[in-house]
Amino acid sequence: MKNELTKAELEILRMLWKLGSSTVRQVNDAINEEREVNYTSTLKLMQIMHEKGILQRDASQMKHVYKPAEAEDKTKESLLDNFVDTIYDGSPSKLVMQLMGGRKTSKQDLDAIKDMLRKLDGQ
Structure with missing residues (x-):
């Protein structure tokens, strides 16, 4: 897992943690309940996240299903450790x-x- 994620990448991860394995449409619809975002933007970002190894993709069916590559707890721990190291000189x-x-x-x-x-x- 890359220790630095964009706000949009974190938003997609948050939705996948909430929904479980999902299609781009399902993720996009969930995000649109909070703010308006174009389907194509969500699609492109999820494809990039897959290429970066942040998401896994099941392409065995017509509609691809995505899920986080790492467990929620592991991702949050990694991000928090990086944050503490960077901002607080490693001091919890x-x-x-x-x-x-x-x-x-x-x-x-x-x-x-x-x-x-x-x-x-x-x-």
Whole structure:
């Protein structure tokens, strides 16, 4: 997986994660529920993503079916690792401090974070 994806590529991946294996038409229709995009633009981008190895394509039927080449969790982990390395000098704590300092965090989220920290501390 390439560590840098365009906004449009991420949008297509997000739709495929949501829908599962899908045709270009299905992906395009889902994107059009959020914003207007031409079918040909979605088609071309999905073809490019296939060439780059981001998507896999089943061409055994008339309508090609696409799916992400990597699992959602693996892709997100790779993108996040690259982001932390690039923006926060590889320091997850700097990222967390930035997130916690700039947003109102719910008690439920804080409890989940505390539970995660307790589990990590117990390793």
